Amino acid sequence: MEPETTLPPCIACGHKGAETIDEALGLRRCPACGLGFIWPHPPHENLASVYDEDYYTKAIDPGGPSYIENREGLERFFEGRLERLERLVRPGRLLEVGCGLGYLLNVARRRGWEAIGLEPSHFASRYAREQFGLEVRRESLEEADLPPESFHAVVMRDVLEHASDPRPLLRAAWRVLRPGGVLALSVPNFGSLGATLAPTRWRHLRPEQHLFHFTPGALGRLLSQCGFRVLEMASRYDSPATREVYAATAGRARVRVAWHAALRGDIVFLPIGSNVRRLLRAVAIVFSCITRGFRGKLLDDILEVHAQKAEAVQ
Secondary structure, eight states: OOOOOSOOOOTTTOOOOOEEEETTTTEEEOTTTOOEEESSOOOOOOHHHHSOHHHHHSBSSTTSOBTTTTHHHHHHHHHHHHHHHHTTSOSOEEEEESOTTSHHHHHHHHTTOEEEEEOOOHHHHHHHHHHHOOEEESOOTTTSOOOTTOEEEEEEESOGGGOSSHHHHHHHHHHHEEEEEEEEEEEEBTTSHHHHHOGGGOTTOOTTTOOEEBOHHHHHHHHHHTTEEEEEEEEEOSOTHHHHHHHHOOHHHHHHHHHHHHHTTOGGGOSSOHHHHHHHHHHHHHHHHHSHHHHHHHTOSEEEEEEEEOSOOO
């Protein structure tokens, strides 16, 4: 069967006539809201095979530890993310879609949440069950037989960009959330400076896996369509694990991680001594006060969103 080549209307704003950024990659962009997408969609790839044992056991950053080796650092990162979530909703029942090795769920349970996960990877789901005793199912959210209005929070980190159509996934999250429940999600930011200046070399462009690329405006529209009210939307540096990787390494490995991060613009990791580093931090603070907007653009490759379940799906 021949692949569909007629460009569909934008799923976020309905605009017809997306512009082509790169024909070979299939990368398109809506000129109205900025949503990026791959068209035609590549053959469906089983995410369970993508996120296999190698994905979790090989180094996250050059010279650094793997996801399994960096458990302590990643759990510290998730502590901070859960603290932000708990400003909006008190601990209750939490569902994580795409929970990986279960680190966030493990932290959530320690913080008083009743935590459940969904994860397609054979290796990761088994690891989460065996290492932490977590309830993790190998099902998609749309397929899972979860009671309506049964969770206070749903977490989806680096999930939405994989969906062939994000709307059913968001509506399924709306269905299982209690009234006033909160959806916490993160996605690569297609409105970032890096994506705007060099979309075909953007580090999050993975045409075989990432089918949609969200701008703040496009993501806000989609959430509204699917019954959510955005409470907060912020952007952050695109490698949250790197600081924890740096803290968890030593010697030559630490130097390699430091230079790798520095090449991406994070001077904090340069192996130049604490006094010089403090001076650079001070200069960066002063400079950011003068050019705050530009500084934000340099560090906004990931969107972090908290959205509340509204009264009804549109």
